[in-house]
Amino acid sequence: MKNIRRSIGFLAVLVTLVMLGACAREQAASAPAPEATEAAATWSPTRPITVITHVGSGGGMDVASRLFFEIAREFTDATFVVENVTGGATMNASNAVLGRPADGYTIFAMAMSNVNNVVSNDFDRSVYIDGYHWLAKIQKDPAAVIIRKSDRDAGMDFEGIIEDARRRPGQQIWAVPVLGANKHFEALMIWEATGVEGSAVPFVSGPQGAAAVLGASADVQMGNPFNAVGRDLWVAAIASPERMPGFEDSPTFAELGYPELNNEHIWRGFAVRQGTPPAMIEWMEDLVTKVSEHPRWLKFNADNAIAPRAVFGDDFRRIVDRTIEVTEYWLNELDM
Amino acid sequence: MMDILVNLSAGFSIMFTPMAILLCLLGVFAGITFGAIPGISPSMAVALLLPMTFNLPPILGMVLLLGAYKGANYGGSVSAVLINTPGTPSAAVTAFDGYPMTKTGRVGEAMGISLYASVFGGIIGTVVLILFARPLALVALRFWPSEYFALTILGLTTVATMGGKNWQKALVAVVFGLLLNTIGMDPIAGTRRFTFGDIRLLDGLSLIPAIIGLFALGELFYNIEHYVKGTKFDKLAYKLPKLSYYLTVWKNIVRAGVLGTIIGIFPGAGGTIAAFISYDVEKRFSKNPEEFGKGSPEGVAAAESSNSASAGGALVPLLALGIPGSATAAVLLGSLLVHGLNPGPEMFVKEPELVYGMFASMFMANAFILLVGLLGAKLFVRVTDLKKTILYPLIFTFAIVGSYAVTSSMYSVVVCVVFGVIGWIFRRYGYPSAPVVLGIVLGSLAELSFRQALIIGGIESFYKRPLTLIMLAIAIAAVAAPIVSKRMKEMKERTEID
Numbered sequence: 001m002k003n004i005r006r007s008i009g010f011l012a013v014l015v016t017l018v019m020l021g022a023c024a025r026e027q028a029a030s031a032p033a034p035e036a037t038e039a040a041a042t043w044s045p046t047r048p049i050t051v052i053t054h055v056g057s058g059g060g061m062d063v064a065s066r067l068f069f070e071i072a073r074e075f076t077d078a079t080f081v082v083e084n085v086t087g088g089a090t091m092n093a094s095n096a097v098l099g100r101p102a103d104g105y106t107i108f109a110m111a112m113s114n115v116n117n118v119v120s121n122d123f124d125r126s127v128y129i130d131g132y133h134w135l136a137k138i139q140k141d142p143a144a145v146i147i148r149k150s151d152r153d154a155g156m157d158f159e160g161i162i163e164d165a166r167r168r169p170g171q172q173i174w175a176v177p178v179l180g181a182n183k184h185f186e187a188l189m190i191w192e193a194t195g196v197e198g199s200a201v202p203f204v205s206g207p208q209g210a211a212a213v214l215g216a217s218a219d220v221q222m223g224n225p226f227n228a229v230g231r232d233l234w235v236a237a238i239a240s241p242e243r244m245p246g247f248e249d250s251p252t253f254a255e256l257g258y259p260e261l262n263n264e265h266i267w268r269g270f271a272v273r274q275g276t277p278p279a280m281i282e283w284m285e286d287l288v289t290k291v292s293e294h295p296r297w298l299k300f301n302a303d304n305a306i307a308p309r310a311v312f313g314d315d316f317r318r319i320v321d322r323t324i325e326v327t328e329y330w331l332n333e334l335d336m
Numbered sequence: 337m338m339d340i341l342v343n344l345s346a347g348f349s350i351m352f353t354p355m356a357i358l359l360c361l362l363g364v365f366a367g368i369t370f371g372a373i374p375g376i377s378p379s380m381a382v383a384l385l386l387p388m389t390f391n392l393p394p395i396l397g398m399v400l401l402l403g404a405y406k407g408a409n410y411g412g413s414v415s416a417v418l419i420n421t422p423g424t425p426s427a428a429v430t431a432f433d434g435y436p437m438t439k440t441g442r443v444g445e446a447m448g449i450s451l452y453a454s455v456f457g458g459i460i461g462t463v464v465l466i467l468f469a470r471p472l473a474l475v476a477l478r479f480w481p482s483e484y485f486a487l488t489i490l491g492l493t494t495v496a497t498m499g500g501k502n503w504q505k506a507l508v509a510v511v512f513g514l515l516l517n518t519i520g521m522d523p524i525a526g527t528r529r530f531t532f533g534d535i536r537l538l539d540g541l542s543l544i545p546a547i548i549g550l551f552a553l554g555e556l557f558y559n560i561e562h563y564v565k566g567t568k569f570d571k572l573a574y575k576l577p578k579l580s581y582y583l584t585v586w587k588n589i590v591r592a593g594v595l596g597t598i599i600g601i602f603p604g605a606g607g608t609i610a611a612f613i614s615y616d617v618e619k620r621f622s623k624n625p626e627e628f629g630k631g632s633p634e635g636v637a638a639a640e641s642s643n644s645a646s647a648g649g650a651l652v653p654l655l656a657l658g659i660p661g662s663a664t665a666a667v668l669l670g671s672l673l674v675h676g677l678n679p680g681p682e683m684f685v686k687e688p689e690l691v692y693g694m695f696a697s698m699f700m701a702n703a704f705i706l707l708v709g710l711l712g713a714k715l716f717v718r719v720t721d722l723k724k725t726i727l728y729p730l731i732f733t734f735a736i737v738g739s740y741a742v743t744s745s746m747y748s749v750v751v752c753v754v755f756g757v758i759g760w761i762f763r764r765y766g767y768p769s770a771p772v773v774l775g776i777v778l779g780s781l782a783e784l785s786f787r788q789a790l791i792i793g794g795i796e797s798f799y800k801r802p803l804t805l806i807m808l809a810i811a812i813a814a815v816a817a818p819i820v821s822k823r824m825k826e827m828k829e830r831t832e833i834d
Contacts, residue, residue, distance in 0.1 A: 056379070056663065057663075057670075058383065058386075058663070066674075067674050070387065070391075084383075085744045086743055087536065087542065089538035091535045092536060092747070121535070173792055178523075179526055201788055202524060203788070207658065208659065211477055211657065214477050214657065215479065218792075229680075230680030230681070231657060231658055231681075299676060300676065336525070336526060
C-alpha cells in the first residue's frame, strides 16, 4: 500500500512537471511573439538562423533546404540549422515558426502542401497564410503523367491513356500520394480537360506511386517527372512551356492540345513571420538570387527534373492565393 | 556471378583506403552512439550525418551513412536490452527477451547475442542484397495492396504466440493498438477522426514516443512501485560469452536473417513485420518456447538478426528500383540525389564502383560493429551497475529528451508520459505491451492497404489473387494450429484415460 502511494505520488509529481513544462511552452508558442521593432538598414545575422521544415529527414524540402543553405555558405558567414518539425498535417512546423519572434532568425522552408492543408482543414488563414511574409519561391516541380515503358513500347501514349479511360469509366487507376491534395487535383484537372473519369488511389508518396505503376496495381501515376527517372517508367505528358531536358520524348500538355494544363506544378519556397525586419528580407532575397544562379543548385535541380525559380514577395503571394483558389474549388467539387 | 565478384573486388579496393576506413568507422561509432540513445532512430542518426556528405565524393558519403545506418540498427538493441527502451519499433522485439535476461543477471550474454546476431544478420542481408537485389525487388513490386493487407494480418497473428497462455490479454492489447491507429486523418477520405480539434493529432500518435513510454516509462513506474531500498539487479554476469556459445543459436540467426531480409524488402513496415514474424517462427521452432519472453537467447538472436538483416532488405528496392523501403533508405536516397545520382537499374550499369563500393562498405561496417560492439559492450553493461536511484532518473530523462527529439515538440513528451502510464497499468495487470506496438505499427498499413485493395479490385482482390489467398490461409493456420493441437492433445489424453 505504501509502495502504491509512493509510486502514485512520484507519478503525479512527474506528470505535473512535464505538463507544466508543456503548457508553458505551448503557451509561449501560441502567444504572439514580440515584433521586431527596428529594421536595420543592413542586416547581418549575429547568431544561427533556424530553418524549420515540415518534412522528415530525406524528404524533398529537407534535402533541398540543406543543400540550398550549404551553398549559401559561399555567400555569407551566417550559420543555418535545418530543423525537422513533423506531424500535425504540416501545422506543427507552421506553429513552431509562428511561435518564434519575427526577428529574422527563423525561416519556414515549406511547400504547396502546407497551403493545401490550411484550406482543407479550414485552419485560420489570417494566422497560417496572412501571418507570413512569402519570402521566395525557389522550386517549381512540373506535373507529369507517368506510365510503364513497356506500355509505351506497346503503343500507349497520353491519347491512349485517355481512350482507355473512356472505354472503362472510373476503372482506370491513377496513383496519387494523398487524396484532396495537389496531385489529386492535377489528375482531376486532366480528367476534366479530357472529358474522362479515372479512379484516384492514394499511395502515400511519389516513389510508392511509381512502384504501384511498375507493379501494375495502378495504371497511371500523377507525379513529377523525377518519379520516372532511372525506372522503367515514361512520362506521357508534362506541364512545361517546352520539352524538358532529359525528357525530350515526352510531349507537353500544350503540344497535346491542352494548354490550360501546361502550368500545373507543385512549388517549394521560404516564408518568414509577418513583421520580420525588411532588411533581413532584403538580405535573404539577395541570398536566394545568388544561390538560385549557383551551378551546383542548377545541377541539383536539373538532375531532379525541377525548374529552379526565384520569385519574391507579392509575386509569390499571388501564387499562394492561386493555390488557395484551386484547393477550395476542388474540395468543393469533391465535397471533401 | 563472375561480374559480381569482379565488381565486388573493385568495391573493396575503394574501401581499403585510409579515408574510407576512417569514415566507415566514424559512421559505425556515431550510429551506435545515436542508436543507443532512446528516441534517435536510425533514420535520424543518418540524417544528422547527412550534411557532412555534401562535400564528400558520393562513395565516401555513402560509406559514412551506411556505417551509421548499420551502427544505429545495432545501437537500438543496446538500450532495448539494458533499459527496456527500444529506439525503433523493430527493436521492441529485442527487448522482449533481452531485458528479462538483463534483469536476471545475464546481461553479458544478452549483449553478446544481440551483437553477434546483429553482425551476422547484417552479413546475411548484405549477401542477399548483392546476389538477388533485382529479382527480389521485382517480387516486391508484384505485391499489390491486397498482399500487403495479407502480410499485415500475418504479422498480427504473431500475437497468438506472443500472448502464450495469456492470449486473451495479448488480443486486448493488440486491439488497443489497432484502435489507437484510428486517431488522426482518415488515410483515404482525409476526414479527421478522434482529434478533438487538436491539430497535433492530425497525423495520429507519434509512434516512437509511444514505444518509449510503453516500454521504458511503463517499466520504470512499475519498478518504482515495487522499489525496495537497497535492492539491486540480480548478480550481474557482465562477461560476454565465449565464441563457441553463439553456435548454439546459429540456426536462429540464419533463419531469422533470411526471413528478415525477404520481408524487409517490402516498403513500409517491412523491418518491423520481419522482426515480429521471425520471433514468432523461432518460437514455434524452439524446443523451449515457454522461455520466450522470459529471457530466451533464441528470442534475442531471432529479433536482432532479423532486424539487422532487414536493413539490407530495405536497400533492395532502393538500389534496384530507386524506391526507399524504409525511413532510413529515404534519407540515403536524399543523399544520392544531392550528388546527382539516381538509384535504379541504370545505376548498376552506370555506377558499378559506387554500387559495389556500397556493398563492400556494408561488410566493413559489420566488421566495425563487431569491433566497437565488443569494446563498447564491456562499457555499456556497466549501466546496469548504477544505483537505481541514479539509473531511474536517468532513464526518465533519456525518455523525455528522446521523445522531444522526435518531433521537436512537447506534444511527443506528453504522448510518451501518457503511454508510460498506460504501460505501467498494462504491466501491473499482466497485459503485454508488445502487442500494442504491433497494433500501432501494422494498423495504419492494414487499413490503407485494405481500402486500396477495395478501390482497385473490390472484395475479389482478397480471394482471386493467389498470393493473397495463400498468406491469409497461413495467417489462419498460424492462429488455428496451437488451438487445434491443444484440443487434439486433450482428446488424446481423454481417450487414454478412458
